[in-house]
């Protein structure tokens with residue numbers, strides 16, 4: 001109920017943008033579903049935008065038009081919901097998607113992401129995901145990847161500056177993650 005009250009307070013001034021930082025954390029899925037439905041209903045009615053910050057990627061894929069994935073304080077991938085569902089490009093996004101069980105279909109072994117997030121006081125050099133990345137190459141440990149932008153996408157990963165073979169590796173990983 002407190003979360004509902006805070007959301008109502010946030011909407012009272014008719015904002016054009018609402019920033020929701022983990023608004024459903026610690027709620028059970030039934031209450032979470034009720035709150036999210038209410039927010040979406042209000043959004044349709046009043047036309048505001050929502051910037052939703054959460055660890056819950058499946059929830060994002062259900063309710064967001066455009067998703068930015070961050071790892072260790074860096075934006076690593078930005079894409080529309082449909083594009084992410086078709087095939088995430090960054091190995092971290094693939095790992096996240098591959099770690100959630102599907103509700104339907106055959107049972108498959110979930111891969112997960114090995115290791116732990118880095119210490120942000122002294123993050124690793126190069127790509128911050130390198131110590132956990134199965135595609136890591138030598139330059140990943142020394143040079144921070146520049147973001148590559150496509151039509152509506154953004155991905156920060158050396159695989160996308162290394163030519164076609166590397167690109168195929170990532171595409172294959174994306175398919176596994178779906």
Ligand code: SF4
Pocket residue numbers: 090091092127128129130131133134135136137140145156157158159
């Ligand atoms: S830059 Fe290298 S280590 Fe980082 S995600 Fe891409 S392949 Fe993996």
